[in-house]
Amino acid sequence: MPRRTSMSENLRVITTMLQMAWRADRTAAVLAFALAALQAVTQSAYGLWLKFIVDGPLAIGAVGGVISIAATVAIAYGGQRAQSRLRDHTRYLMNGQILNLVSAAPTLELHENPEHLNELYAFQREGYQLSQVLPRMIELCAVTVQIITTAVLMVLVDPLLLALPLFAVPSLLITFKTSRIFRESGERAAEPGRLAEHLVELTATPGGAKEVRLFRLQAEMLRRFQRAHQQIRRFHGQAQLQAAGWSLAGRLVFIAGYAASIALVVRRVAVGEATIGEAALIAVLAGQVLGLVSGSGEVLQLTIRGLVAANRFVRLQDLFGHATHSGDRPVPQRLEHGISLRDVSYQYDGAAQPSLRNIDLDLPAGSTVAIVGENGAGKSTLVKLLAGLYNPTTGTITIDAENLASIDRTHWQDRISAAFQDHARFELLVREAVALGDLENADNDPKVLDALERAAATDVLTALPRGLDTQLGSGWPAGVDLSGGQWQKLAIARAMMRPAPALLLLDEPSAALDPETEHQLFEAWTNAAHALRERAGTITVLVSHRFSTVRMADTIVVLHHGKIAEHGSHKDLLQSNGLYAELFNLQAAAYR
Structure with missing residues (x-):
């Protein structure tokens, strides 16, 4: 279910964007907002000068009109230059933050959570609107100033005319409603949108293209793509119909107020209660209000859409910022004792069962440890836990008796090398x-x-x-x-x-190589591990589904259905005649 943002969240997003503009270019930010407000005032003054031309000295009205037009042109030029400069500098700052956003978290859990992936996808689709947020906010500021100026001038003619801008309020409020409709449709369309892009990627990349052709999957891929696209169109189509109905209702309310205002001014002129100049002023102002209602609704909607993208940006910053937070304890320069896992379990989001359960394991400093097991036994999950890419669901991992949760995670990963x-x-x-x-x-x-x-x-x-x-x-x-x-x-x-490195992780990096080459590599890595043992206390973890290549490891850990079935040296495990011996002999027989 799409979530609704609170007023405090919206205020925080606006504050964040204004702070970003201030950091990007404070001079351009001040000029852009100030000149936009001035331009709005000078535009509202057109009708006032027209009144002077009709009712008062022609020269004063004409000179004032020329000055007003010239000032508007000059201010508009300066405002556009300031906005362009602010937009460029802000875009550069935003792009740097976006680039750092996803890669900042030391763990992978956020990258594998469907809800967060949908949020990322929606942000990527709408991210271009981030650069438009500040220009739209500036336009909205100008529109607000112009509405206030117009209302003041109308009150000078007849306080009842103040009702005309009020007739625009329903239309503006409906803009929030329609923006929420479009936002929710975009969130509903995120998952089928991700699927559609995935299907296109499968057919376009060499790896996927081979299987698509060999298995004759073109029609199936197209069918699935069309189904996802139809879902997207249905969500967006429903949103457009709802938004159109609400927008029409708001426009009808304003048109009724517009007609009533014109009728009021015509009646006042007819009975001599208003001058022709005042009628001209109201005609100009009413036309401006009509334009403002049409334009401001669009500007407000674009601003809200931009703020939705900005809100995603702020939420993702919070998400990844929270994930980035880790301990502050230093990493040992040299491992003295090693790594210990106590009652460690890990369960993926949405999984019915844990991938690893109740793991108790010691990896002594300087040791070479092989992790073996059938596919799905939990080997790669264990490696990612050791690397700090996952946080244990339960249990603790310690580095030289220091809880990994209290250690600066990025510094720990600086001491790891992996393939x-x-x-x-x-x-x-x-x-x-x-x-x-x-x-x-x-x-x-x-x-x-x-x-x-x-x-x-x-x-x-x-x-x-x-x-x-x-x-x-x-x-x-x-x-x-x-x-x-x-x-x-x-x-x-x-x-x-x-x-x-303190920890060298080799998670089946040679799976695409032949067994003989892999065996030679494992021998070389074992020799290298012995050289690193004295220098840094390096723990080398070798993961392989080929049992014959890990015989030289100090300790072999056999995983089965997410639990440690047995562990020991190659010789000891063969003598115990357990799961390792069974699988080792099966593989050996297959290579004979």
Whole structure:
């Protein structure tokens, strides 16, 4: 159900946007609002000068009219320049904050929550309106000043004419109603909108395109896309019909007031209670009010839509800001004792059962630990908990007896290096794609080459036309695409960049490689782990579904249905003849 924003939330959003304008360019902000208000006053003065022309000395009225027009033109030019400058500077500031918004949280839970994903999608669809919020607020300020000025001039002729602007109030109030209708329809359409974009992405990306063609899924993808699109159209169509009905009702109320005001002025002129100049003034002002009602409704609606996007921005800031908050305890420079998990469980949002249950595990400093198990056993979830990417649902994780919840999470992640099966494909120069693993050595080619060697990825480099200067990604000029195994090797090299991590996580990073190559890599990583043991007390965690490649680990942890089935050395586990021995022998038989 779409949520309604409270008055306090709206005021906070407006305050946030004004503060952002002040930080972006305070001079342009002051000028933009002040000149917009002045322009509104000079525009309202047109009718006053017309009255002087008709009723008073022609010269005074004409000179005043010329001055008023010239002032309006000059002020409008200055106001546009100030608004343009403010919009550019504010957009730059906003873009920087948006860029930092999603990546600021050290955990992944917000990225995997459907409600938050819908909020992000809606924000991405409406985010362009953020840059329009301040200009619309300035326009709204100008409209408000012009309405007040017009009302004052009307009262000077007849206090009853003050009712004309009041007849515009229903139309303006209805604008809030129609904006809420459009906002709620946008929120309802967020989920089918995400699905439609996902289907388009599946058919456009190489990985999805292969399966779409081989399984003849074109018609099915189109059917699902059309169904999602029909849902979106239905939500938006219903919103447009409701909004049109409310808007028509508001316009009819104002038209009735407009007709009554004109009739009142005509009657007063006819009985000699008003001059022709005053009639001309009211005619001009009534026309301006008519234009203001038409224009202000649109401006107000656009302002509200922009504020809706701004409200999402503020809510997302709160969400990710809260997620960013972590402890302030320092990370040990060198692990002395290790990592301990006590009664740790983790359950994904919406899942019926925990992915991990009641995990009790010690990872001694300097040890090499292998985590094995069948698909869905909880291996990757455990790795993400160790990395601080997830918070345990229950239980505690300690680093050298310090609760991970009390440790500065970003500093802990600075001490981690990792390679994942679902790694990122950074379409940069090879040098840059590897050096992202340790930005402090981004320009250190020997470090990059050493990381490639330790990742057994030098064959990837020699196969590329320009070595470290090769552009990755076929979508770029002179770009080269890689095989799945080559991309994985670069991801592993990225994990080798940090010289002395406290925790090295290798979550099935070599799944696309053949067993022999993977075994060689695991041997190399185990040797590297021994070298890091004395220097930093590094704990190396190897995750694999291939049991034969992890025999050299100090400890092997066997996960089964989210629980630790057994753990120990390869020799001990074989001797115990439990689940590990069964799965190991099954895999060994398959390779014979």
